Amino acid sequence: MLNQDGVDPKQRLEKFTTNMSEITGANNNLKVFDIVFFPILEFSHYYLLVFELKNSAISVIDNFHESIPLVGVKGSADYYLKDSLYKVFMGSWEQFNCGFSTNGKKKICQLNKLRKNILLHIIRSEVNTVRDAVLEAARGV
DSSP states (O other), X not given: OTTOTTOOHHHHHHHHHHHHHHHHTTOOOGGGOSEEEEEEEETTEEEEEEEETTTTEEEXXXXXXXXXXXXXXXXXXXXXXXXXXXXXXXXXXXXXXXXXXXXXXXXXXXHHHHHHHHHHHHHHXXXXXXXXXXXXXXXXX
């Protein structure tokens, strides 16, 4: 059903969701899994996006041989949209304000504060495998 022509995308999503629910069972916590596979269908081509949770790695498993050109993918108009943000934006860059100060020293302080906040979120994240050790070491300082 997932790869048949003429099947409504909503039906495919429902089937995929049902299958994933049966596989994971009542356990909604992905921490118990070492590897999680996500099948992707794009341009009538299947591939796998693999998250290795134990080793903190992301891989793509694809059956295309390197000698086969990706004409179907690169020939699509959607492929070129990723490089054409300026065509989608259609705004004026002169009026764009990112919120940072124009003063050099103040901007550096703002960027350093932003970096610290991002780092704090990464350290405190539940998927951070060394979170507890880092937090314990920080408390001991």
